[in-house]
Amino acid sequence: MKITSWNVNSVRQRGTAVTEWLAAHQPDALCLQELKCQDEQFPAILKEGDYHCTVMGQKAYNGVAILTRQKPEATSLGLDGFDYEEARYLEVVIGDICIGNLYLPNGNSGGPAGFQKKLDFFTALTQRAHQKLIAGQAFIFLGDYNICPTDFDFAPGALDPHDALIRPESRAAWRRLLHLGLTDAMRVLHPHHPCYTYWDYQAGALPRNRGLRIDHALLSPFMADRLQAATVDRAEREKDRASDHAPVTFSFLPAR
């Protein structure tokens, strides 16, 4: 089983790229963030393709979608406890596995209230993970977490020391989530390589490899036991008119 996260930075700009990527890699699920469009503007080329599209759009900003080979057994839009009118969270159930796709607030805009929104999302997501652990449901929560968990997760000089992506309060919120017993899928498989997933468009960040690792997958124990591989598709980021994020894919062995 393969599940991919990709912040596409406008799905309308990336319709062809996503279609070609799906055909080439054929994941079981593709989680998209930053659609930057409303449901009815979601590209027809994707709606009419081989994948089932579960879309939670929003005008201009945010927006998440999950494309699945199988039709989901259940879908859920939004995150209880995150009381903002922003399309940032979506779940589907495939087989016995819950896939949660998230676009966590950046936290650098909007002053203290903007930063609090980021912490509020973490609180709500932690609650959601806790509920699922209690219920014994297998899950993977993946997407753009907008956080570099440690100083190893960004290139020196790529971020201001006070950036919301590395503030101590942000990192503490991330750790509270992990302390439930979840696994950071990329880092557990690649402890000695940074595994950046984002490179700014500006100042030659990509050729200079001044990147960030901010797109993550957190796994429940059942999924962690079956984790096989995690890869960043840097070649996709290197294409013309690419998103500033690369697709990140997580592979799992079948149960038993």
Next chain:
DNA sequence: ATGACGGCCTGCGGCCGA
């Protein structure tokens, strides 16, 4: 020291992203 890129909008400059 500065600028730089690329999305979006009842757009033509400003905001947001990370």
